Amino acid sequence: MSTAVIKGSDNAAIWGPYNLIMWLAGIVFVVIMAITAIFTLMFRERPGREAQQIHGNTRLEVIWTMIPVAIVVAITVPTISTIQAQSAPPPADAMKVIAIGHQWWFEFQYPDLGISTANELHLPVDKPVHFELRSADVIHSFWVPQIAGKVDMVPGHTNFLTFTATEARPEPYLGQCAELCGFSHANMRFRVFVDAQSDFDSWSKSVAAKAVTPVSPLAKQGQEIFNRSACIGCHTVNGTAAQGKTAPDLSHVGARTTIAAGILVNNEANLTRWIHNSADVKPGSLMPPMAKSAGGALSDEEIKAVAAYLLELK
Amino acid sequence: MATIAGTLTQPASSGIWSWITTVDHKRIGALYGVTAFIFFMWGGFQALLIRTQLAVPHGVVIDAKLFNELFTMHALTMIFLAVMPLGASFTNYLLPLMVGARDVAFPRLNALSYWVFLFGGLLLTSSFFFGAPDGGWFNYAPLSSKQYSPGPGITFYAVGLLILGVSSLMAALNFATTIINMRAPGMTMMRLPVFVWMSLIISFLLILALPPLTVALLQLLFDREYGTHFFIASEGGDPILWQHLFWIFGHPEVYILILPAMGIVSEVIPVFSRKPLFGYPAIVFAGVAIAFLGWAVWSHHMFTTGMGAVPKTIFATNTMIIAIPTGVKIFNWLGTMYGGSLRLNTAMSFSIAFIALFTIGGISGVMHASPPVDMQHQDTYFVVAHIHYVLVGGAVTAIFSGIYYWFPKMTGRFLDERLGMLHFWLWFFGVNLTFFPMHYLGLLGMPRRIYTYDAGLGWGLWNMVETIGAYVLAASILVFVWNFFKAMSQPQTAPANPWDAATLEWATSSPPPEHDFDVVPVVRARDPLWHDRDHGIEPAQPTGEHIHVPPPSYYPILIAAGMTVMAMGPLSHLALTAIGAVIVVYGIWGWALEPTE
């Protein structure tokens, strides 16, 4: 999550003024600390030495007003030009992504590609992406520090962020919600995968497609349980009866590396744990517990089957 | 209860009733100070819980909900129940003495401010029993709405802050009137101690900044309890309106927190440098400039909310500009030390530490004054580092300096210097250990207000270091408390002016008599006691005139109780508001009609 690693155009733009300001800050820090320490030691009371009864010095006042003015001007100029650069309209060929904050997960839609997914974002390297940032409930903030600065997601408003990711790699870049949004604000994270263009194209094709039909008997059983349970009231699985819109799209959840908005590795054990009682993992979770032992309707075997089904939805 | 001039009498009574009905600014200052310090320790305890939870990744000490309540209440406690009232404690005690008055303009209003603060603070703190506010001290909408925060916590927040705002407003009106209107003969504005100037400035900041907060809180209350939708986007409202109203208050608020501290430091450093304050007019004008400019920067708290390029530029530029008068003050304090004969006792050590620690906080603030940089700093530990350096390294450090400096005047006793220096070094070390790594954690991308974090991000080590630092701070406070009780058990032997200081409070006994001065001093210059000492002017003799001391009254505490009952209305039943209003009106009538001679 280090902000000092620059993997995107927006973070690169930020580091122009950031670098300068950090150096100036360091210099001012050293100078003031040094003067304070030196004066404290140099002017300690000593027998026979009287304090000099000075009231002030206008020339000094002017000088040490002008120096901060100069520093402020030095900081303001690159700041203003970066603000200008960051608010330039997006290039015409920018890919459009709509990011919607929910308590406590991120919804991502690619309107031009017919994709709707959650919590894991794929972006093509070296291509500008233009985000529309919205919220379905409270204020959230979209932040993937190594690529771009953060912008808030405010209900009733649409905010914008444009950047280009500059390094493709297999490991994702980490993102996290950066505005207190309730109990599980700490658990609202996302991952950004920056792909070479060809990888991105195959990903987007597979995610835009309908969900695969499950293969193993356990997964088939899971699908049947899924489709008759409360799951379909909130979740979507493309091409099936599950068309709920208030929770993450699960059409290709099996292909994700994490679940529960980036806080659990996506495997059978964690999926089971999550379906069992999501509030155990994520305090305040709006997904009701599914396990009979936690007040839900499913037995442990049924949950196992559903987990198997979800894992096959690649 | 007039006394005959010329006798140094102590207050005749010391029972509880005399404290409940007191209108003496010195007693009210003491009440503020002790109450605020207790709240300070409570706020510190909440911080210890937070830090203990964060010491390791996936901590299991505090759960998510309680954590959100803790950081919300920690901030509210420290800001409204500790630092502001500690400042008020000093202002209350010292202001009349420093301007040569015998009390503030409205002694009963002064008492009322205290009781409302106490009851309001207790009301807000009691929310822990029912569900404390948990949306952060700034409590953004719509998380604060009934839909997303169905418990009573946010309503406690609204009514609690409304009451505390009334307390602060009344105090501000009182102080402003006193400073403008009750100065001793010869005490012109440019001869006022810097602490008094700062008190005047923050009084006006409070008077003008509290109303927008009041409106924001009322609108929040109405949204939650009475069906309006001021901040609800789906019904045509706007969450950003809350942010604007809150921060229009919130930014001047931080100057309200720091300017009294700067005033204290401006009093202590000259005395223990044995030379006058360097550049007095510059410091005064810088303070006024900060107060004016402080109104033009509020949206720097909102840089990431989707503001356009033009407002971002304006607010960024104004925020940078404020660094300039702040820098001027720092240079003038250093100029005061230059060529001096520095007495490095505890009070002076804390003031010098203030210069260093506040500067660090100021520097980090200027960094995120730049909106592009703020896009990486906002809501991270970088901001937490900034606020704690200016508030803990700044305001609280200066307050400790003031305590050690004025303790002999207020109690007639000295705090032990060796324990004091132990307190100081633990404090200085603790502040840096706790808060300096937060800059680095912010750089590493650790967000604020999270109760848990993953291992493997490089955050664990520094969080542990900070937690250790927090416990070091706790130890330093324990040393101070021990020092306080030890000192209070000593006899009252302090002379009138043990530090050879310059301002009028040192011209009367330690502690002062109830009527403050036997003779109202005549002021011939800034630093009046140094001027008189250097020109061989003897203090005037009492003339035997009758000194009027305002009589005690129980109406302030009664009205404060009535206001608190009113505030409980929205929490339970509006009938309470009506009943409370009746008590308040009855109290006001009694107050208006009781004799004041």
Added chain:
Amino acid sequence: MAQAVAHGGGHVTSTGTSNRKLMMWIFLGSECLFFGSLIATYLIFAGDVIHRGVGPFPHPVTINGEHHEGILDIPLTSTSTFVLLMSSVTMVFAVYGAQHARPKMMKLSTLATIVLGVVFLGFQAFEFATFYHEGLTLGTNLFGASFFVLTGFHGTHVAVGALYLASLLAASFRRNGLGHEAGEHMEIAGLYWHFVDIVWIVIFTIIYLIPSE
């Protein structure tokens, strides 16, 4: 700075103005910010209400071809505004009476001010009740929210002012009346009353007289 004696022989003050009067002026400064924030809120949502198309609306407006009547009754509120303005006139007489040792004039004028203030509040209550029956509540839309909160708090200030004046009136019937500082007591009350009146002029102009859009 020379010391000046305040009016009415009170304590000596640095400015020559009494502490109480000075404090009332400063307090009114904070009240400017209070009402300013409420008025700003009203203005922020004024145009919005029409864009969203959820009525009732303050003034007549046509949305998508449909004409909606405005809910505000300008003639009625102009009358109540006139009543409040007249109460400021009687307030001036009350202050004059107090300052020139004419107790009967002071008492009658104070009574008249209170009555006119209460009449104004009566008009407000009638208006609120009418709006409620016509479907405008705190929760109906942002016009309802900001209108009722703004004018409601203004009305509360008028009520507090009436109570304040009633207290002064009652006290004036004591043996010593309002004492030798009667003029100043009434003058300070007058400052508050006139301020509340001026705020109403601003509110009336912005809400009632300036048509939205």
